[in-house]
Amino acid sequence: MSPKTLYDKIWDAHVAHEADDGTCLLYIDRHLVHEVTSPQAFEGLRMAGRSVRAPDKTIAVPDHNVPTTAGREDPANMTGDSAIQVAALDKNARDFGIHYYPVTDVRQGIVHIVGPEQGWTLPGMTVVCGDSHTATHGAFGSLAHGIGTSEVEHVLATQTLIQKKSKNMKVEITGTLRPGVTAKDITLSVIGKTGTAGGTGYVIEYCGEAIRDLSMEGRMTVCNMAIEGGARAGLIAPDEKTYEYCKGRPHAPKGAQWEAAMDWWKTLYSDDDAHWDMVVMIKGEDIAPVVTWGTSPEDVLPITANVPAPEDFSGGKADAAKRSLDYMGLAPGTPLEDVAIDTVFIGSCTNGRIEDLRAAAEILRGKKIKDGMRAMVVPGSGLVRAQAEEEGLADIFRDAGFEWRLAGCSMCLAMNPDQLEPGERCAATSNRNFEGRQGRGGRTHLMSPAMAAAAAVTGRLTDVRELM
Amino acid sequence: MDKFTTLTGVAAPMPLINVDTDMIIPKQFLKTIKRSGLGKNLFDEMRFDDDGAEIPDFVLNKPQYRSAEILVAGDNFGCGSSREHAPWAIKDFGIRCVIAPSFADIFFNNCFKNGILPIALPQETVDILMKDAEKGSNARMTIDLEAQTITTSEGEAITFEVDPFKKHCLLEGLDDIGLTMEKSTNIDSFESSAAQSRPWV
Ligand code: SF4
Numbered sequence: 001m002s003p004k005t006l007y008d009k010i011w012d013a014h015v016a017h018e019a020d021d022g023t024c025l026l027y028i029d030r031h032l033v034h035e036v037t038s039p040q041a042f043e044g045l046r047m048a049g050r051s052v053r054a055p056d057k058t059i060a061v062p063d064h065n066v067p068t069t070a071g072r073e074d075p076a077n078m079t080g081d082s083a084i085q086v087a088a089l090d091k092n093a094r095d096f097g098i099h100y101y102p103v104t105d106v107r108q109g110i111v112h113i114v115g116p117e118q119g120w121t122l123p124g125m126t127v128v129c130g131d132s133h134t135a136t137h138g139a140f141g142s143l144a145h146g147i148g149t150s151e152v153e154h155v156l157a158t159q160t161l162i163q164k165k166s167k168n169m170k171v172e173i174t175g176t177l178r179p180g181v182t183a184k185d186i187t188l189s190v191i192g193k194t195g196t197a198g199g200t201g202y203v204i205e206y207c208g209e210a211i212r213d214l215s216m217e218g219r220m221t222v223c224n225m226a227i228e229g230g231a232r233a234g235l236i237a238p239d240e241k242t243y244e245y246c247k248g249r250p251h252a253p254k255g256a257q258w259e260a261a262m263d264w265w266k267t268l269y270s271d272d273d274a275h276w277d278m279v280v281m282i283k284g285e286d287i288a289p290v291v292t293w294g295t296s297p298e299d300v301l302p303i304t305a306n307v308p309a310p311e312d313f314s315g316g317k318a319d320a321a322k323r324s325l326d327y328m329g330l331a332p333g334t335p336l337e338d339v340a341i342d343t344v345f346i347g348s349c350t351n352g353r354i355e356d357l358r359a360a361a362e363i364l365r366g367k368k369i370k371d372g373m374r375a376m377v378v379p380g381s382g383l384v385r386a387q388a389e390e391e392g393l394a395d396i397f398r399d400a401g402f403e404w405r406l407a408g409c410s411m412c413l414a415m416n417p418d419q420l421e422p423g424e425r426c427a428a429t430s431n432r433n434f435e436g437r438q439g440r441g442g443r444t445h446l447m448s449p450a451m452a453a454a455a456a457v458t459g460r461l462t463d464v465r466e467l468m
Numbered sequence: 469m470d471k472f473t474t475l476t477g478v479a480a481p482m483p484l485i486n487v488d489t490d491m492i493i494p495k496q497f498l499k500t501i502k503r504s505g506l507g508k509n510l511f512d513e514m515r516f517d518d519d520g521a522e523i524p525d526f527v528l529n530k531p532q533y534r535s536a537e538i539l540v541a542g543d544n545f546g547c548g549s550s551r552e553h554a555p556w557a558i559k560d561f562g563i564r565c566v567i568a569p570s571f572a573d574i575f576f577n578n579c580f581k582n583g584i585l586p587i588a589l590p591q592e593t594v595d596i597l598m599k600d601a602e603k604g605s606n607a608r609m610t611i612d613l614e615a616q617t618i619t620t621s622e623g624e625a626i627t628f629e630v631d632p633f634k635k636h637c638l639l640e641g642l643d644d645i646g647l648t649m650e651k652s653t654n655i656d657s658f659e660s661s662a663a664q665s666r667p668w669v
Contacts (some may be wrong), residue, residue, distance in 0.1 A: 013666075026663065027659070037551065043502075079498070082499060085499055088501050131550055132548070148555075150552060150581035158648045158652070160648060200572065230544070258668075263668075434548060435492075437490055
C-alpha cells in the first residue's frame with residue numbers, strides 16, 4: 001500500500017462516493033451548530049420539507065451573541081436581534097431533535113470548547129461547523145473544518161459534504177520552546193512566516209517535538225489558527241495525551257468500544273515516506289513571545305521588535321501595511337513595548353481553556369491591573385469557569401481587577417454587548433485582529449494569555465519574561 | 469439557485485489585498501435569520517461613516533460604480549470567518565462575479581452555492597482587468613461561463629479556469645442537496661459499513 005499522510009487516512013475512511021472528476025461526498029461524523037450561521041439552514045430544510053439525517057451526530061450550542069453577564073437567560077437582557085437568533089436555535093434544536101446545550105446549562109460555552117470537553121470530538125473523525133475555527137478540533141487528529149451556511153444545510157440534510165481533496169502540508173516545530181513561549185506564539189509565528197494565504201488549498205499537519213510537548217489545550221490553540229494561515233484544516237496526530245484527554249468524557253466510547261477505537265486511533269499517523277506538497281520547518285528555540293501590530297494575523301513580530309514601516313514591505317503588502325498602521329494608530333519605529341493599551345480580553349476558542357486561564361493567573365497572582373484599565377476574562381465554557389473557580393483562579397483574576405464573566409465568544413467578535421470603542425486599544429487572546437473585529441474602530445493586538453495578563457499589569461504591550 | 473451563464477456589466481476596482489469577511493459584512497449584520505436584505509450593508513464600515521452618511525471616496529459610492537455587477541480585487545479575497553452572509557451581501561447588492569488573484573477557501577465555495585462566480589487569475593491578468601475597471605461605467609466587461617472567457621471593454625478576451633462540476637451547477641442553477649440526495653444509497657451503505665468498523669462514532 002502506498003504511504004499515506006494522516007489526512008489521507010482520515011479522508012479515505014470517510015469517502016461515501018467519488019465522482020470521476022474527484023469530487024467526493026465526505027461523510028461527516030460530527031456536526032456542530034451555533035446560532036449565527038444556522039438559522040437560514042434550518043429554514044431551508046423546512047422550506048424543502050427535509051429532516052436532519054443524523055440528529056444524534058448533530059450538536060448545537062449558542063455562543064456567539066449570548067451576553068456573558070449575569071441574568072442572560074432572560075431574553076429581555078439580550079438585544080432584540082440576538083434574542084431572536086438564540087430563540088431560533090432553541091426552537092430548531094427542539095424541532096429537529098438534536099443535542100443541545102442552552103445558556104442555562106453549565107456545559108454551555110464556545111462550540112469549539114464544548115465539543116472536545118464533552119467527548120464529541122475524537123481522533124479520526126470528520127467534524128464540521130458553520131464556523132471557520134472548527135480547525136480547533138484537528139488537535140485530536142480529526143479532520144475538522146469550517147463550512148458556510150449552505151453547507152450546514154447540506155450536512156443537516158445528507159450528513160455529507162461535497163469536497164475535493166486538499167494538498168498536504170507539513171509544519172514541523174522542532175526542539176523545545178524557550179520560557180515564556182506558548183502554543184499561541186507557535187501558531188502566530190507560523191502565520192507570520194507563511195502569510196494568511198500560505199495555507200490556501202492545504203490541510204496542515206503540525207508535528208515535531210515542540211508540538212508533541214504541548215498539552216491538548218495547547219494543541220487546540222495551534223490548530224485553531226490554521227484557518228488564519230489560510231488552510232482548510234490543521235491536524236495533529238493523536239498520541240497518549242490525546243487518549244488520556246478523551247478517556248471518560250461523556251460521549252467518548254467505553255469498555256470494548258474504547259479498545260476497538262484505540263486500535264484504530266493508533267494507526268492514525270503519517271507514514272514515514274508519505275508525500276508532502278509543502279513542508280515548513282521552524283526551530284522551537286527561534287520562537288519568541290510575539291504580538292500582532294497590524295490588522296492581519298500575519299502581521300506578527302516578537303515583542304522586542306519595533307513597529308515596521310510600509311517601506312519594509314513590497315507589492316500590495318506595502319499599501320496594506322500603511323492602511324493597517326493608520327488604522328492601528330501606530331508610528332513606524334515605535335518599540336512595541338511602548339504601545340499603551342486600554343483593554344485586555346482573555347478568552348475565545350483560541351485561548352479560553354483552563355490552561356490558558358492558569359497561565360494568565362500565574363502572571364497576575366498578587367498583582368493589580370493598571371489603573372483605568374478595562375480587563376475581562378471570559379471562560380470558554382461553563383465547565384472551564386467552574387474549574388477555574390475551584391482552583392482559585394477566579395479569585396486571582398477578581399483580586400487583580402479583572403471582570404469574571406460567563407462563557408461565550410464575547411469580545412472575540414463583539415456580537416454581544418462586549419465591544420471596543422473607536423480608537424480603544426486591546427490586548428486580546430483571540431485570533432483575529434481585523435478592522436472592526438472587536439468593535440468599530442477598535443484596535444486589536446493578538447497575543448498569548450500570559451502576555452495579555454502582563455499587558456494588563458503594566459498598561460502597555462509587555463514582554464512577559466520581564467514578569468516571570 | 470440562480471443560474472449564471474453570461475454577464476455583461478460594470479466592474480468596480482478594489483485593489484486591496486486580504487479583504488476579509490468582516491469588511492464585506494460586519495458582524496452587527498449577522499444577526500438576521502434571513503438570507504436577503506444584506507446588500508445595503510455590504511462593506512458597511514468602508515462605505516458609510518459613523519453617522520451613516522456615504523463616504524464619497526469608497527468605490528461603490530462613486531456614481532459610475534453604484535450598479536457594479538463585477539468586483540475586481542486583490543489577493544486573498546474573502547479571508548476570515550466562514551459567514552455566508554458575505555456572499556449573500558455581495559449578491560444582494562447586485563454583484564455576481566468577483567475576480568482576484570486568489571480567494572480564501574470557504575468564501576470561494578460559498579460563492580458557488582449562491583450563484584456568484586469567483587474567478588482566480590494570475591496577478592498580471594488581474595492588473596489588466598483592474599485597469600479596465602478603473603475606466604468607469606462605460607467600460608463594461610463580459611463574462612461567459614460556458615466559454616470560460618472574460619472580455620474587457622477593449623475587446624481583449626481572457627480565459628479562466630473553473631472546476632467542471634461547479635461550472636455545471638452554476639450554469640444549470642442546480643441545488644447541491646438535491647444532487648446529493650440522488651446518491652442516498654451510497655450514503656446508506658457507507659453508514660452501515662461504518663457502523664461495523666467504527667461503532668463508537
Ligand atoms: S471565540 Fe471567536 S473565533 Fe471562536 S467561535 Fe467564537 S467568535 Fe469565532
